[in-house]
Amino acid sequence: MLSNELSNIELLKEIAELLNEETEMEKMLQGALQKLLDGTLFETGWIFFIDEKGKQQLIAHENLPNALKQDDCIHLQKDSCWCVSRFQKGELKKASNIIECKRIVNARKMSNEDSGGITHHATVPLQSGQESFGLLNVATPNTIRFSDGELALLESVAFQIGSAIKRILLTRQEQQVALVQERNRLARDLHDSVNQLLFSVTLTARGGIEMTEQPDIKDTFKEIQYLTQEALTEMRALIWQLRPKGLESGIIEGLKGYGDILGLTMTVKVKGVVNLPAIIEETLFRIAQEALNNIRKHSGVLIAELYLTVTSTDVLLVVKDEGCGFHMKEPNKLRSIGLQSMKDRASFVGGTVDWVTGCEKGTEILVRLPY
Template sequence: MPPSPELATLTALARALSRPADLADSLQAALGTVSEALGLETGWVWLLDEETAAPRLAATRALPAALREHPEAMHGDCYCLSTFRGGDLRGAANVNVVWCSRLSKLVDDSTHLRCHASVPLAAGERRLGMLNVASADWRVLSEDELSLLTTAGALVSLAVERSRLESARAWGLAAEERNRLAREIHDTIAQSLAALTMQLEAADARAEAQGDRRLGEAVSRALALARSTLDEARRSVLDLRAAPLEGRSLPRAIEQLAAEMRETSVPPLLIQVSTNGFDADGGDLPAAVEVGLYRIAQQALANAARHAEARRVSVLIAREPGQVRLCLEDDGIGFDPAAVPPGRFGLIGMRERARLLGGTLAVGSRAGGGAAIQVVVPLGSAS
């Protein structure tokens, strides 16, 4: 006895989603299978960002020209996504195109999508995205068709969740490899350079005691190079370890960074870290915000140590209503922000990190008056 059309569709869908392919390719194949089974021409899949919940168009099928040729029409929120986020859309449902902020704008009768249905993608209570199908025909999906669409949505949700878990696992393996490299640099290259530096310092002292000027100059150059290379090796160790924050919260990670820089900075740099608005374990900021602010703090502290000739730096990390704020102030030589080339001191990189987080970065300084950096990043309701 041949399988029912519904079972055949779900079997084909499961096969398409179980292939070892890129998630985008799997979603594209799944969209085709579902659309064809329901006799619909058009479809698209939204995925919600894990941190910000912002919608991203992950796959499309046969979009009409009014949507395909105007990408801005497929950006931002809409009736379906708003209903889904509000918890009012639990299974597949027909959607009146008049209510749809995207489809109601299509005025060309030849491409007007008149049939529209949506199914939420979720893993437990976590919202993953939405699968939409549409057609130019005047029809609504039957209860059986909506049931098929709901089951298809569950299979697609499993594929999305599996892909994200695999990405998280790969990220974890990469973090382990970064930590392994950091340990290797610290235990071999950095230790050897430290020993070489000590030997050169002893040779420099002997050359000075013997009054051998030529030898002293050669040893001094070698010593400067060894110290510089050792500093770079130590910074590489910090950079490699910093990417995943080693499982620590942002305040704890910056406190550890400050402690490590106190030990490695020459001359010594006194760094005071204070926090405000965090709970005992440092809070639960989104990972992207933690990593971005950590990198900004890392660059700013490196600037204070390398360029500012600072002796003291104060760092404040404050969690405030709807935002998190990072402030760093040093007592260094300062600079004129208007006269500094754009790429100097990593300012472009710091500003770009703040921008990607939806935040702002402000720099204040004057010659002889130290420098101050303030970063403000908004926090969504998910955080």
């Protein structure tokens, strides 16, 4: 018994060291799960994140039998199950044996693959204080019940993982605050220096136009004034991107304000209640900004249409213009850094960006982000 206790202490120490070292969420969870399985009689495991709306994300798994791995672990993620239901109701507080898992039963029935003797599993919530993040499930072939000691160990590991998850989330929040502060500082610097210089050049060029009667010199000053005014508009748009005024009133007002800065006439139609997580709102806003920039710079028109639809699981945005459009000779090669930036931003939060366009046929940017 003493030897087993010492073994468990060593395992918890190894897992704690890994959790303290890792800063990337999925890598951390995968590593902790692997160490748990390597140091115990548990042979397979998987971790769900479950948000406040009940949306599940299978974020890590290790050593799953083929029946459970089939089609990107689809059988582990569809239909209801006891542990998820209890978790969502706030009734799952400690490690528990699952008498019968509906998802495992369905996987064994519907899959021709080997289930590896997995029929039951144990489950434990991942928590930190009063905050719950998801579930850690483990299983062993031909095992229908785990001992109190095994469940106690599972709870200890889950407590460590929950604390590590909270640490990473807090670190991300701090990084986000630091990023916003740096954007604000840069926006202030640009406004106080470059923006003011450009404005001064505009006034100087205007004065030059009025002071000379020579056509060539007057035309030169007019060209300087035009180019400086364009640069001033670009600078104001850049400052807006760094520190968008109006976004505190919602993404729609923020985008309308940005459209005004660019000199665009915008039609905006909204369907559904716009109440989005901060990271989704920020991503959507930045993608829409890039789309509006492209309209002003490349479309040949100054009219844009925005359609925003919010469902229970996704937010859909369409940014449309009736301009010149463009033709992509190589479908897999993006036309600009701007388009690649849109795709990268959407991909970071699990979303997609597509477009429909053609020469003289206008352009539609189609954005879908889950939340």
